[in-house]
Amino acid sequence: MDYAKVIEFVREMTARSGRPDNYPFRSRYEHIMRVYRWAIKLQAKEGGDLEIIALAALLHDVGWDKERPHEEVSAEMAVEYLVEQGYDEAKIGRIGEIIIRHNDKDTEEELSLECRIVMDADLLDEVGxxxxxxxxxxxxxxxxxxxxxxxxxxxxxxxxxxxxxxxxxxxxxxxxxxxxxxxxxxxxxxxxxxxx
Ligand SMILES: [Fe+2]
Ligand SMILES: [Fe+2]
Structure with missing residues (x-):
């Protein structure tokens, strides 16, 4: 997968998402890039499919809508984008599932290792x-x-x-x-x- 191309897509989508950010210094794009880097670091220790983790992290917050949860919009955009790129169908399904669940941080349900890593990387960006x-x-x-x-x-x-x-x-x-x-x-x- 050409990550530079995905990052460019993320930059464009976040620039025009219209997501209201309370503070002028709060950049959704920079948050995504930090989550991406930390997801890779966690994968190095925990294992799991690196490509699924990297792509789910990059695309997890790509969408925004006033009426619908951003997880849902982001998952749809991610799936559509990856299909367009001719990416592996089974992997697209797993990436979409991680994105749709990424905010469900108090869930007791069994989650895949890849999903748990992306959720932890997202959570870590709130502290420190x-x-x-x-x-x-x-x-x-x-x-x-x-x-x-x-x-x-x-x-x-x-x-x-x-x-x-x-x-x-x-x-x-x-x-x-x-x-x-x-x-x-x-x-x-x-x-x-x-x-x-
Ligand atoms: Fe999110
Ligand atoms: Fe996030």
């Missing part, structure tokens, strides 16, 4: 050094931004997201989630020493 950066920038976008407001926002985020480790579906995903929460915790501890 990235989320500290996010909270700082989001604070700066609000009225009267201060360092203390950013600190409280990061602390609140940490408390809400710590228990969400239960959503991780692979050992490698859980390990990375733990590292990322530790990174936020260390940052908060140091910031408390410096700021107060």
């Amino acid at each position: 050094a990235m989320s500290v950066l996010w909270d700082c920038m989001a604070t700066a976008c609000e009225a009267d931004p201060t360092y203390k407001k950013a600190y409280y926002r990061i602390k609140n985020f940490y408390q809400i997201n710590q228990p969400k480790i239960r959503r991780c579906k692979t050992a490698a995903g859980r390990l990375e989630y733990t590292k990322r929460m530790k990174c936020i915790e260390d940052f908060l501890n140091q910031l408390e020493r410096e700021l107060f």
